[in-house]
Amino acid sequence: MDVPFAWVDVFTTTPLAGNPLALVPDADALDAATMAAIARELNQSETTFLVRPDDPGADHRLRSFTPGGVEVFGAGHNAMGAWVWLALSGRLDPARDTFVQQIGPDLLTVRVSRRAAQGAEVSMEQSAPRFLGEVTDRPALAAALGLDTGALAARPAEVASTGAEHLLVPVRDGAGLDAAQPDTAHLRALLADVGAEGCYVYTLAVDPASGLDAAARFFNPTVGIAEDPATGTAAGPLAAVLVRDGIVRDPAAVVVEQGRRLGRPSRIRLAVDGPRVTIAGTGVVAAEGVLHL
Structure with a gap:
């Protein structure tokens, strides 16, 4: 056919x-x-x-x-x-x-x-956001992402979902975000241990004039994705976490940038209203x- x-x-x-x-x-x-x-x-x-x-x-x-x-x-x-x-x-x-x-x-x-x-x-x-628990082993997180532990932000990493379970890992700044180079086998094992499908590495250190709330990169060795330029199923739970923690300026207009490292910059726009997440x-x-x- x-x-x-x-x-x-x-x-x-x-x-x-x-x-x-x-x-x-x-x-x-x-x-x-x-x-x-x-x-x-x-x-x-x-x-x-x-x-x-x-x-x-x-x-x-x-x-x-x-x-x-x-x-x-x-x-x-x-x-x-x-x-x-x-x-x-x-x-x-x-x-x-x-x-x-x-x-x-x-x-x-x-x-x-x-x-x-x-x-x-x-x-x-x-789907309505679900917050599935923090991941506290910072040395293991850093090693899986090819980073020094000091590159991780003080905020905890956690698994969250708005339809797919992903591990959200905050780093201090854009330099740390760009430096991430996952060890595929290590990251795959870590994701399996914490019950997550993919890993969304993000930073809140963005230019206030950019209109962004966060910049991110997505890695998913679990299903054969080395790096994805724009991941709505990961941006959704991140937006829900940022609204839950009172970090974003406007929960009705959350903007995440992804894909810049791959030469395919993407802006993902989201809104969070209680259990309702819209992309x-x-x-x-x-x-x-x-x-x-």
């Missing part, structure tokens, strides 16, 4: 920036093994497949796989890119701006606005193709 796919750059308004997503629409004929093989072939941090929902309350169901063939959940760039493509390809009812997506067992609200000059803008709810961003379709299977 011939299987069309698209390349969507997420958290950007221009191609070749932000976080690239491979998207396969109309994927009902593909089984999970084939989806995993396609994700390995396309070799992006995630490849998302659009399939018919099995819950009558959903408009679309999304399944996402990493290059390692692992299916992952949570609403991040994997989901945002899918809705950007749906909007720009004319697949959405123009009389509506609110939809429901099914990701795993979760039904999550999505709002889409279409802006012809700048692609599409999507905002979507994530927003733009995206553009950068390429299209066909797989011949």
Whole structure:
């Protein structure tokens, strides 16, 4: 069969920036093994497949796989890119701006606005935040990230989730953030020990004039991602933690920068209102193709 796919750059308004997503629409004929093989072939941090929902309350169901063939959940760039493509390809009812997506067992609200000059803008709810405990072994954290212990900030590292469990590790400044060079085996073992999927290293030492609340990098050797340029499933729990601790200036407008070290700077916009975490961003379709299977 011939299987069309698209390349969507997420958290950007221009191609070749932000976080690239491979998207396969109309994927009902593909089984999970084939989806995993396609994700390995396309070799992006995630490849998302659009399939018919099995819950009558959903408009679309999304399944996402990493290059390692692992299916992952949570609403991040994997989901945002899918809705950007749906909007720009004319697949959405123009009389509506609110939809429901099914990701795993979760039904999550999505709002889409279409802006012809700048692609599409999507905002979507994530799962309610869960704070799963602090990680206090600072020497182990530093060693896993290739850092000196002194590069870590005084704030504790912790595992949190808004749909996917990630370890959030604060460092003192941008120099420490740039210096992080994880030991893959060590970090994978540490993440398994603390019950986390990926590691979000972040700093609060950002220029107040930049409009940022934090800058971050994401590493996920658990599912075969060396480094990801924009990770909504990690930015969500970070925003929830910063609001919980009273650190952010405006809980309705939390901004995290990611991807600068990879040459793909991305700004992830979030809002936190009690148990409700919303992530927003733009995206553009950068390429299209066909797989011949």
